[in-house]
Amino acid sequence: xxxxxxxxxxxxxxxxxxxxxxxxxxxxxxxxxxxxxxxxxxxxxxxxxxxxxxxxxxxxxxxxxxxxxxxxxxxxxxxxxxxxxxxxxxxxxxxxxxxxxxxxxxxxxxxxxxxxxxxxxxxxxxxxxxxxxxxx
Amino acid sequence: xxxxxxxxxxxxxxxxxxxxxxxxxxxxxxxxxxxxxxxxxxxxxxxxxxxxxxxxxxxxxxxxxxxxxxxxxxxxxxxxxxxxxxxxxxxxxxxxxxxxxxxxxxxxxxxxxxxxxxxxxxxxxxxxxxxxxxxxxxxxxxxxxxxxx
Numbered sequence: 251x252x253x254x255x256x257x258x259x260x261x262x263x264x265x266x267x268x269x270x271x272x273x274x275x276x277x278x279x280x281x282x283x284x285x286x287x288x289x290x291x292x293x294x295x296x297x298x299x300x301x302x303x304x305x306x307x308x309x310x311x312x313x314x315x316x317x318x319x320x321x322x323x324x325x326x327x328x329x330x331x332x333x334x335x336x337x338x339x340x341x342x343x344x345x346x347x348x349x350x351x352x353x354x355x356x357x358x359x360x361x362x363x364x365x366x367x368x369x370x371x372x373x374x375x376x377x378x379x380x381x382x383x384x385x386x
Numbered sequence: 387x388x389x390x391x392x393x394x395x396x397x398x399x400x401x402x403x404x405x406x407x408x409x410x411x412x413x414x415x416x417x418x419x420x421x422x423x424x425x426x427x428x429x430x431x432x433x434x435x436x437x438x439x440x441x442x443x444x445x446x447x448x449x450x451x452x453x454x455x456x457x458x459x460x461x462x463x464x465x466x467x468x469x470x471x472x473x474x475x476x477x478x479x480x481x482x483x484x485x486x487x488x489x490x491x492x493x494x495x496x497x498x499x500x501x502x503x504x505x506x507x508x509x510x511x512x513x514x515x516x517x518x519x520x521x522x523x524x525x526x527x528x529x530x531x532x533x534x535x
Binding site: 343 | 436437439440462488491492
């Protein structure tokens with residue numbers, strides 16, 4: 251298997267959709283495909299933290315953004331990383347209109363469901379990048 | 387969007403108000419095109435509403451009285467009923483918004499337009515609309531109020 255796919259969500263602070271991005275990233279990296287992915291906090295990249303930047307170098311990342319400012323995608327690009335896929339929470343929500351999230355510090359049930367759906371979509375992308383067939 | 391664009395910055399937000407358009411106090415811009423008016427959300431209205439998830443606009447042939455909701459815009463923050471600033475009949479709807487509602491955020495005065503209305507009482511309607519300078523002042527005040535919350 252190739253090296254791990256980096257998952258970089260926006261910081262997810264202050265908005266429900268950002269929180270969904272962050273929670274979805276946790277589901278991917280801790281539950282669905284922990285052996286194939288690694289979470290990189292966008293805050294460390296913003297700060298220019300050496301280990302985070304060196305992890306990014308030469309490795310493809312999937313960014314997950316909660317709004318159209320797309321901070322995660324921009325920060326990865328500006329930090330010398332390669333964005334293989336840009337995932338927007340809003341695009342996932344548009345396909346699952348019944349899952350409108352609310353809550354910020356603590357997501358409601360819809361928010362957690364949306365995060366799960368998002369994570370499963372990211373899992374598909376990860377499997378595509380690592381050359382594995384998904385059975386999800 | 388051709389022509390001069392007025393701008394006001396409140397805190398970290400900058401709002402654009404093109405001259406040459408008219409505006410309702412609810413944040414709907416009006417571009418007169420013969421006896422028709424093209425309508426859309428102002429930059430301030432779209433920024434304060436948030437990222438648009440869905441936009442449902444009433445279909446061609448819908449008769450409107452000024453104040454009637456002609457569009458429902460669902461954003462990440464709120465559901466907005468957009469009141470018509472004019473009397474008339476919808477003759478064209480921006481079908482692109484069904485697939486790409488984010489155009490309202492990305493290009494509110496261009497590709498993000500909502501509908502075109504055949505006007506039935508423009509002389510009366512125009513009395514209720516604001517020019518760019520007046521609307522800019524309104525935006526500045528409303529944005530300042532928003533910042534206090």
